[in-house]
Amino acid sequence: MELQCKVQNYDWGKLGLDSTVAKLLSSAHPDIAIDPSKAYAELWMGTHPNGPSMIIERGVLLSEYIKDNLDAIGPEVRKKFGVTVPFLFKILSIRKALSIQAHPKKEHAEELHKNFPDMYKDPNHKPELAIALTPFEALCGFRPLVEIQNFLKKLPEVANMLSKESIDNFLAQQEQGDSQIVLKPVFHSLMTSDKTVVASTLKALLERLEKEDVPTQSSLLYPLLKRLHNDFPGDVGCLSPYFMNYMLLNPGQAIFLKPNLPHAYLSGDCVECMACSDNVVRAGLTPKHIDVPTLVDMLDYSSYAQEQLLFNPQLEDCNSCVWRPPVPDFAVVRIKVESGDSYNTQNRSSPSLIIITSGQGEACDTEPVAAKPGVVIFLKASRQLTLTPAEGHHLEVYQAICNV
Incomplete structure (x- = not known):
């Protein structure tokens, strides 16, 4: 449908x-x-x-x-x-x-x-x-402690904004230390900084980094800082890339x-x-409304390397792979069917929402639907959808299901 x-x-x-x-x-x-x-x-x-x-x-x-x-x-x-x-x-x-x-x-x-x-x-x-x-x-997620420490050492403008006690404890911390204990006071100090102090810190930091050479600007995330500041001037969130993993x-x-x-x-x-x-x-x-006390209190302050945050799919068959998070609410399947082939989606005990993201052809449950990018289909539980690309075309679709 x-x-x-x-x-x-x-x-x-x-x-x-x-x-x-x-x-x-x-x-x-x-x-x-x-x-x-x-x-x-x-x-x-x-x-x-x-x-x-x-x-x-x-x-x-x-x-x-x-x-x-x-x-x-x-x-x-x-x-x-x-x-x-x-x-x-x-x-x-x-x-x-x-x-x-x-x-x-x-x-x-x-x-x-x-x-x-x-x-x-x-x-x-x-x-x-x-x-x-x-x-x-x-x-995504807090960086390894040593990366945050290095940024704070190279960015005295930011370090000077934060409470001296939290910074001293944090910079003295060895990598194997408990990030939950040492990082929370630093992040709390950042998020509760006076707005005028945040704005003047950002201004001073941008002015200094603007004069640095390109490798230094790149290592200190100047292009990203500048872009965030252009969109959200004076916002404390502009400084978050120095604490969180920047992922591409x-x-x-x-x-x-x-x-x-x-x-x-x-x-x-x-x-x-x-x-x-x-x-x-x-x-x-x-x-929008910012709820700093709730957020600072609830956050996961674990340090993550970027590769820990990538979430990989499992291969289901030669046409499909599935991302299965550790929750029952959902999983996502990606299906690719090449020209000259036809594919029946796997029989799921859950309803599905399916979107065609590229290619052309036909999708058939009980009635055929012209399959082209942007077409969205609801598939009842325990039903299969037949995907048939048009001649010379492929079909790529994403299917959301319950993870039960």
Whole structure:
């Protein structure tokens, strides 16, 4: 069943047809005009009330359809999650940084929702997986301690902003020390710094780095600092790359954002899948509400090397691989079918949301659908979709499923 899905025009999205979201929308629905000055940030696939998908041929919301067709969800998913699609599937196209944020654990999400329902809208956790479609930049997890120490030694402007006690303890710490104990006071001091001090520190740092040679600028992340500051002048989040891993993902590489892991997407296009939630605790690079006490308290202060943060798929067969996070809410399958071939998706006990990202051909469940980029299909539990590329073409699709 083909779906009409909701586009979100958030300010940070890529503009017009620079956006993969807009390209997919335009390809699947040529009658929709793309505005070159408008941001096309996210395509939402699923039943989340802020962007529900509709079954085109029936003119009915997917959320309504499954209430009347329990077989679409399947007994295993119903037993675990009830009558719902428990994940939200997205395409993101990012022009400028999203906020530095983390997502609470399930119990913490329930507590935040109960105590601050206006700020934390639902009681669900929000683990998420991002798979790069184009070169993709992100900040993710705290760096190894020695890297942060080196930055603070070379950036006295930043070190002088922070409480002397926290910095002295931190710089005296050996690499094998407990980052949870020594890093939290430093990060707390950073995040609670006076706004005028942050702004003047950023100004002084940018002025100094501007005069350095290119290798020094590169090693001290000047190009990134300058770009973040242009978009978010005076924002404490501009300094976060000195504390968090700056990652450049190639297409097909992925990161899994477990609860309490600090992160921020900076640029590029990705497939994203998450638990069906909108729970975010923000810390910077945003005009939205920042909840510093909650964030500083909940964060995972472990140090990560970049390779620890890459999340690799498992091969399922010669056409497909699957990213299976350690949560029951979702997994994502990538399927590629070459010209002259045909492929039946694996029989899953879960409902699926499937988006064609490249190629041309046909997708058939009970009725054939023209398969082209941007076409989104809902597949009932225990059903298979036959993918047949057109002559001389391939098909590449991403399929979100429950991880049960």
